Amino acid sequence: MATELLFAKTFLSHLDGRPAKISPDHIEDPRSYPSHSPYTLPRHPSQKPFSKPPPTTTTGTTTTTSENAPTTKRNPGAAPATSVTLRSARNPPFELVLPAVALTTSLAEIKEQLAAETGIPLDKIKLLAGKKPVGDSKVLKELVSSSEGAGAGGVELGVMVLGGGAVFFKGLGGKEGGKEERGVGGEGGGEVTAAAAAPVAQGLSGEGVLKTEVFWEDLKGFLQQRVRDEGVAGDALGVFRGAWEGRA
Structure with missing residues (x-):
């Protein structure tokens, strides 16, 4: 690192001793520049602008190109089902x-x-x-x-x-x-x-819902989905159901 720093200092000091060819406040009149005519690239003779490729028709394993091939229009109302x-x-x-x-x-x-x-x-x-x-x-x-x-x-x-x-x-x-x-x-x-x-019977609500097996099976599925562990979900379900059935 010290060698690189020393080289940079030596190089800059060497440049300071050389005379400047253009002064910092140099000004040149743009009107003195030589005039040049604009150059435009020629068009490629074999390429047409915005040309569309002709449609292709496939028969078996052979594909042919036809410039006057008819185009097939789809019925916009016939949506695939x-x-x-x-x-x-x-x-x-x-x-x-x-x-x-x-x-x-x-x-x-x-x-x-x-x-x-x-x-x-x-x-x-x-x-x-x-x-x-x-x-x-x-x-x-x-x-x-x-x-x-x-x-x-x-x-x-x-x-x-x-x-x-x-x-x-x-x-x-x-x-x-x-x-x-x-x-x-x-x-x-x-x-x-x-x-x-x-x-589940129609119109069932309140504590009657908690007396059905459907409710506890549904709660078990919810716990399995949330904790992603069947054993832990079963233990939690047992605690919840035991606490509810053993109240008062």
Whole structure:
């Protein structure tokens, strides 16, 4: 470091001894500069500005290009559709099938339809794609894996009912079971299949809710979701239930 500093000082002192070719207050008149004509780059002879590539047509494994090939216009009203399966594995178990739903439908609309069918509040419903939660702003088109034959195999979404939501379950379509025709956003119909009857009687509230096994199963699922440990969740559930049943 000392050697570099010494070299810098020696170099600067050597420059100070040399005469300055241009003084600090040097001024030159721009009108004395020699005039030059502007130079423009020539255009490439084989390139046309803003040219569009001609459409291509594919036959088998051979692709040909045609300058006068006709263009195919899509009908904007014919939106692609797919079937949507909503399945809850437990607490409460049910399955909702919507056979023809536009790929532009958002998950928020699907949740609204599911809430209307089951009676579960919107804030107690969480949709899962590949066992992972998905946001309400997404549309079905984003969940389709490939663009070819979009929605041919259908979209399957899991349903997770959050804590306390199972108490509001009234069965699908306002019934304890069976099938009904429904739609999402006025497009297509839906087939509803109930996997199990509602275990809680209609209108049950207050301490009567805490006397049902559904409430404690729902609380257990909520604790498992929050603490992510089945053993700890079971111990906490036992403490809560024992304290409630052993009061007074």
